Amino acid sequence: MGKKTTIYDIAEKLNITAATVSRALNGNSKISEKTRKLVNDTAKEMNYEQNKLALALKSGKSFNVGVIVPRIDTNFFASVIRGIEDELHPNGYHVIICQTHDQENLEIENINSLLNAQVDGILMSISNSKLETNQHFQKLLKKGVPLIFFDRKKDIAGVSSVTIDDFKGAYEATQHLIDQGCKRIAHYSSNRDILIFKNRYLGYKQAIIDNGLEFDETLVIETISKIIEGRKITKQLLAMKNPPDAIFSVSDFTALGAIEEIKAHGLKIPEDISVVGFSNEPFTRFMELSISSVDQSPIEMGRISAQVFLEEANNSKKIKSEKQVVLSPELIIRDSSLKSKVLVDN
Amino acid sequence: MGKKTTIYDIAEKLNITAATVSRALNGNSKISEKTRKLVNDTAKEMNYEQNKLALALKSGKSFNVGVIVPRIDTNFFASVIRGIEDELHPNGYHVIICQTHDQENLEIENINSLLNAQVDGILMSISNSKLETNQHFQKLLKKGVPLIFFDRKKDIAGVSSVTIDDFKGAYEATQHLIDQGCKRIAHYSSNRDILIFKNRYLGYKQAIIDNGLEFDETLVIETISKIIEGRKITKQLLAMKNPPDAIFSVSDFTALGAIEEIKAHGLKIPEDISVVGFSNEPFTRFMELSISSVDQSPIEMGRISAQVFLEEANNSKKIKSEKQVVLSPELIIRDSSLKSKVLVDN
Numbered sequence: 001m002g003k004k005t006t007i008y009d010i011a012e013k014l015n016i017t018a019a020t021v022s023r024a025l026n027g028n029s030k031i032s033e034k035t036r037k038l039v040n041d042t043a044k045e046m047n048y049e050q051n052k053l054a055l056a057l058k059s060g061k062s063f064n065v066g067v068i069v070p071r072i073d074t075n076f077f078a079s080v081i082r083g084i085e086d087e088l089h090p091n092g093y094h095v096i097i098c099q100t101h102d103q104e105n106l107e108i109e110n111i112n113s114l115l116n117a118q119v120d121g122i123l124m125s126i127s128n129s130k131l132e133t134n135q136h137f138q139k140l141l142k143k144g145v146p147l148i149f150f151d152r153k154k155d156i157a158g159v160s161s162v163t164i165d166d167f168k169g170a171y172e173a174t175q176h177l178i179d180q181g182c183k184r185i186a187h188y189s190s191n192r193d194i195l196i197f198k199n200r201y202l203g204y205k206q207a208i209i210d211n212g213l214e215f216d217e218t219l220v221i222e223t224i225s226k227i228i229e230g231r232k233i234t235k236q237l238l239a240m241k242n243p244p245d246a247i248f249s250v251s252d253f254t255a256l257g258a259i260e261e262i263k264a265h266g267l268k269i270p271e272d273i274s275v276v277g278f279s280n281e282p283f284t285r286f287m288e289l290s291i292s293s294v295d296q297s298p299i300e301m302g303r304i305s306a307q308v309f310l311e312e313a314n315n316s317k318k319i320k321s322e323k324q325v326v327l328s329p330e331l332i333i334r335d336s337s338l339k340s341k342v343l344v345d346n
Numbered sequence: 347m348g349k350k351t352t353i354y355d356i357a358e359k360l361n362i363t364a365a366t367v368s369r370a371l372n373g374n375s376k377i378s379e380k381t382r383k384l385v386n387d388t389a390k391e392m393n394y395e396q397n398k399l400a401l402a403l404k405s406g407k408s409f410n411v412g413v414i415v416p417r418i419d420t421n422f423f424a425s426v427i428r429g430i431e432d433e434l435h436p437n438g439y440h441v442i443i444c445q446t447h448d449q450e451n452l453e454i455e456n457i458n459s460l461l462n463a464q465v466d467g468i469l470m471s472i473s474n475s476k477l478e479t480n481q482h483f484q485k486l487l488k489k490g491v492p493l494i495f496f497d498r499k500k501d502i503a504g505v506s507s508v509t510i511d512d513f514k515g516a517y518e519a520t521q522h523l524i525d526q527g528c529k530r531i532a533h534y535s536s537n538r539d540i541l542i543f544k545n546r547y548l549g550y551k552q553a554i555i556d557n558g559l560e561f562d563e564t565l566v567i568e569t570i571s572k573i574i575e576g577r578k579i580t581k582q583l584l585a586m587k588n589p590p591d592a593i594f595s596v597s598d599f600t601a602l603g604a605i606e607e608i609k610a611h612g613l614k615i616p617e618d619i620s621v622v623g624f625s626n627e628p629f630t631r632f633m634e635l636s637i638s639s640v641d642q643s644p645i646e647m648g649r650i651s652a653q654v655f656l657e658e659a660n661n662s663k664k665i666k667s668e669k670q671v672v673l674s675p676e677l678i679i680r681d682s683s684l685k686s687k688v689l690v691d692n
Contacts (some may be wrong), residue, residue, distance in 0.1 A: 044451075064459050072443065074426065078419030085445075089452075094459035097443040099427075105390070113440035117463035160428050226559065227632070245641075255634065286573070286602065288634030 005048040014042055026061070027091035029314040040090065065309065067097045068107070068124035070152070074225075074253075076279045077125065078152060081085035083302020084123060091310060093120070100127040102224075108136045115139075121146040121309045126154055126194065146312040150305040151296070152194050158313070162305045162322040166196045169294040169329030170203030173248050173276045176292075176331060178211045181338045182246035182274055186219040187239055188230065188254045199286050200250045200278065219244055224256055230257020238265055245273055246337070252277035252284050252293055259289065259336065274337040290334035297327050351394040355374065359422045360388055369684030372407075373437035375660040386436065401565035411655065412460035413443045414453070416498070420571075420599075422473065422625045422644050426496060429648020430469060437656060439466070442519070446473040448570075454482045461485075467492040467655045472500055472540065481671070492658040496651040498540050506669040507660070508651045512542045515640040515675030519622045521595050522638070522677060526685045528620055529591035532565040534576065534582055534600045546596045565590055569600055575602020584611055591619055598623035598630050598639055605635065605682065620683040636680035643673050 007025070011018040016035075022029045024039035031039075042048075067084055069077040084096050096117065098110040107127045114122055122140060126149065134156055140147045141158050149161040177185050187204045190197040201220065208215045221237075223229045229255060237243055238261070249255040255277030262273050269275060269289060277284060277293040284291035306324050315321065351373070357364040362381075370377045372386035377385075388394075391591045411434055415423040431441050442463065444456040453473045460468055468486060472495065480502055486493045487504050495507040523531050533550045536543040547566065554561045567583075575601060583589055584607070595601040601623030608619050615621060615635060623630060623639040630637035654669050661667065 011469060062462055064463055066442075071420040071424070073421060073424030075419060078417070081418065081445075085447075094455060095444070096412075096459065096463065097445070098441070099443070100432075101431075113442065114406055117410055117442065117465075119463075260632070283629050283632075286606070287627075 002013070002312075005043075005044050005046045007048075010039060010046060010048060013046070014038065025092060027093065027310070027314075029310070032132070037090065039208035040092075047329070061120050062118040064117060064119045065093050065095055065116070066110075066119040066122045067095055068100060068110050068122060068231050069097070070100050070102045070125060070127055071260070072097060072099050074114050074279070075152075075281045076296060078212070079194045079298035080125075080302035080305070083299035084306045085302075086299070086304035087303045087310070089317060102127045111136045111140065115143070118199070119145070121148070121313055123148045123305050123309055125150055125152040133292035146309055148305050148308050148312070150301055152196055154195070158322055160308045160321075160325075162308060162325040163196065164296045164327045164329045166329070167203035167206075169278065169296075169331070170248070170250075171199035171207045172329070172331045173278070173292075173294055174204045174207035175211070176333060177246040177248060177274055177276060177337060178207065178213065180246075180270070180274055180337060182214060184216070184219065184242065184244045185213075185246040185248055186221065188233065188247060188249035188251065189220055189222045190224060190250050191222065197250055204248055225251035227253050227257040227260070230254030231261040234258040234261035238267075244267045247273065247275045249276070252279045252281040252291065255291055255293070255336075256287075259291065269323070270335070270339050274339070280332055284334065289336055292334045292337040293332050295330040295332055297330070300343050301327060308324050350388075351392045353394070356385060356392060356394060359392070360384065373439065375656065378588050383436065401609060405468050408464040408669050409439050410463060410465045411439050411441055412463070412465040412468045413441055414446060414456050414460070414468060415443070416446050416448045416471060416473055418443060418445050418690060420625070421627045422497075422642060423646035426471075426648035426651070426657045429645035430652045431648075432645070433649045433652035433656070448473045454651040457482045457486065457561045460488070461491070465491070467494070467659055469494045469496060469651050469655055471496055471498040492655055494651050494654050494658075496647055498542055500541070504639075504668055505670075506654045506667075508654060508671040508673070509542065510647070510673045510675045512545035512675070513549035513552075513679070515624065515642075516546035516594070516596075518675070518677045519624070519638075519640055520550045520553035521557070522527065522679060523594060523620055523622060524553065524559065526592075526616070526620055526683060529559060530562070530565065530588065530590045531559075531592040531594055532567065532590035532597035532605070534579065534593060534597065535566055535568045536547045536570060536596050537568065543596055550594055571597035571599045573599050573606070575605040576600030578603075580604040580607035584608070584613075592622045593619065595622070596624045598625045598627040598637065601637055601639070601682075602633075605637065616681070616683050616685050620685070622683050626678055631679065635682055638680045638683040639678050641676040641678055643676070647673060
């Protein structure tokens with residue numbers, strides 16, 4: 001093997017200064033994106049291997065960013081992570097992922113583990129738990145490690161967030177069911193201490209009220225995002241004297257459980273009971289009976305979260321800024337809730 | 347808040363020595379599992395917060411373990427990770443995850459990132475690429491960081507692995523299709539530089555030969571694990587003069603693409619064409635037409651990989667040991683390949 005490529009070799013080849021090469025490789029925002037790309041591409045061509053540990057010691061940066069999600073095996077979270085990676089890789093950052101399985105102790109321990117791993121920032125969706133302490137978040141803020149919430153957030157001063165308009169998504173899904181003639185719409189909710197689930201509940205409730213329908217709290221059921229849970233609560237609802245004629249679920253997985261259970265009872269979807277889920281997981285599209293759902297633009301959510309992190313990380317003046325980005329959801333109407341084909345064209 | 351709990355408080359409560367508490371909290375294998383559990387539970391009860399960074403400095407351990415997978419959003423890899431976490435958490439370790447998206451540069455960069463994050467070991471499934479260098483693996487071995495391959499492995503001296511018997515899984519799947527009367531069985535393969543795909547190909551081929559059928563290399567197609575790719579190659583196969591009457595795919599995703607394409611051509615499954623996938627992804631079970639597949643016991647694979655890591659990490663004598671664990675696959679027969687119901691009871 002030949003001699004190792006240095007930043008001086010790259011600088012010579014591109015006819016720029018070594019300092020510029022160094023800054024470009026480190027994702028310094030003062031260097032134009034075009035130059036950064038050129039330097040990175042050239043470095044790759046020349047098999048330049050950055051000594052990240054030396055770099056970390058010199059800059060005080062590890063170029064590792066931690067991402068914490070409740071679970072990695074849903075398309076939604078996997079896609080957000082994909083968006084984060086797409087945005088951070090060209091800037092020289094690597095992404096390391098932890099999952100909480102919605103356990104509060106794991107949320108705290110993951111933050112500690114990532115701090116020990118010297119990450120430069122943490123992007124996270126909080127766990128679906130009734131955790132009251134914010135100490136673990138405050139610890140990050142005190143250390144000056146940027147923290148950005150996506151999707152599942154808490155309102156904490158100094159923490160930016162990227163979410164979708166969950167109220168709107170839920171309102172539109174419920175309005176669609178009402179437009180299809182549904183009058184008794186059940187809502188499969190989740191832990192409403194978490195804002196996204198609270199807002200979806202409020203959007204659902206408001207649509208019911210705005211349309212002059214009766215709001216029946218017994219049709220609102222708090223559950224967790226699992227197929228088996230969807231089956232269980234649907235079985236209970238179908239045993240009611242006056243069962244619902246539609247279900248709006250905050251989770252595609254419980255929506256799928258509902259569909260399985262409704263079919264098992266010999267009822268027709270959407271004629272007898274219409275179903276709308278949330279998240280637009282891929283299986284909703286490729287099922288024999290495709291499932292209506294609310295798309296959350298997860299890749300864009302990830303990209304924007306990463307951009308917010310980069311802004312904070314590159315903010316040399318350490319001016320505290322807090323961004324609340326809210327994306328717009330999109331209702332995708334499919335077989336499970338479409339009674340009259342005419343409405344598709346609206 | 348009261349005074350912070352120390353290991354001495356835990357020792358006093360349990361009437362054991364502080365040294366034992368410390369060892370138990372650090373997952374030392376000399377302490378019985380029962381005691382470790384008792385200490386951990388008591389520590390949790392008493393809100394004991396371990397100073398991991400101090401611990402890391404003292405022991406030279408970070409108690410972080412890196413897991414590298416091609417992608418996080420398949421049930422197979424997510425389940426392996428679940429198994430790893432289940433085994434490592436009670437031993438005081440945390441799991442941080444990276445994905446390669448089957449890109450060789452990301453495989454190398456992920457290893458560097460995890461090394462910079464000071465992980466105590468790396469458990470990984472190699473990327474689906476034609477990477478010829480083993481330098482990044484050798485780097486780990488030289489630093490004495492345990493490396494364990496699961497599922498997708500390379501044969502490297504000093505590296506343990508946990509895999510399933512892919513040859514057997516493929517042989518049994520193909521034999522099942524032959525038992526159903528199929529005579530022209532296509533094989534959707536993947537990069538055969540990776541042992542698991544090579545072995546599945548060999549198992550398929552051997553079953554064809556052992557049954558006296560004609561082995562037709564044009565029916566073996568190398569593809570990548572995506573629904574869209576499955577559709578594409580199936581479209582090509584269906585345009586053949588003499589199309590296949592069965593497909594055995596190394597991926598459930600390409601199998602699903604095949605099913606969509608076969609249906610789009612108005613052909614019947616399994617009557618006209620039978621399909622068997624590999625991995626037993628959850629969607630194979632809950633599809634309207636359920637898909638036959640080969641189960642790989644991913645949670646067990648993860649658990650055993652973690653056990654192999656713990657053995658190496660706790661091996662104070664630094665005796666080099668290399669373990670090759672091979673699990674047995676299980677063929678799950680479902681609608682997509684079951685022509686005669688009688689055979690179910692066999």
